[in-house]
Each structure stands twice: as structure tokens, then as C-alpha cells.
Amino acid sequence: MFDHAKWVSYAATVYTWLEDNDRAEEHALETIQMHTxxxxxxxxxxxxxxTARRALTTGRPDLLD
Structure with missing residues (x-):
């Protein structure tokens, strides 16, 4: 079974590792939106x-608002 919500969260982590902060932010926001x-x-x-903690590592604490 494919869990799309989990995939989006994992993608945010991978993009953080790759230092692609724009895509990490995009996936972090989607994860937060899906679960709020x-x-x-x-x-x-x-x-x-x-995911919110990951957003902080991209230098964007405003994502927590």
C-alpha cells in the first residue's frame, strides 16, 4: 500500500539532505497542511x-506559523 502523506514527508527530508531548500520547503508545507x-x-x-523541525533547518522558522 502506498502512503502518499508519508512519501511527501520523506521527500522533504531527502531534499534537505540534497540542500534543495526550496523543494524541501514545498514538501514540508504540504505535510503540515495535510495533517493540520x-x-x-x-x-x-x-x-x-x-517536518516542522526540518523546516527550521532550512533557515525558515516562519514555516511554523
Whole structure:
């Protein structure tokens, strides 16, 4: 079974390793958007947390807003 949401999160990590920060940011934002519920909580808190942390490593802490 293919888990698209997990793939997007992993892609953000890989792009960070490759220092392609624009694509890492794109995938990090998509991951956060996919897992943020209407009340602002997350249905995948660990995945969202690690993606947000990854966003910080790209020098863009504003992604956490």
C-alpha cells in the first residue's frame, strides 16, 4: 500500500539532505497542511513535528506559523 502523506514527508527530508531548500520547503508545507485539522491540532503529531523541525533547518522558522 502506498502512503502518499508519508512519501511527501520523506521527500522533504531527502531534499534537505540534497540542500534543495526550496523543494524541501514545498514538501514540508504540504505535510503540515495535510495533517493540520480545522482546530489547529495535528492528526500525525510526530510527522508534523519532524517536518516542522526540518523546516527550521532550512533557515525558515516562519514555516511554523
Amino acid at each position: 485539522l480545522p482546530d489547529g491540532t495535528s492528526n500525525a503529531p510526530m510527522r508534523t513535528y519532524t
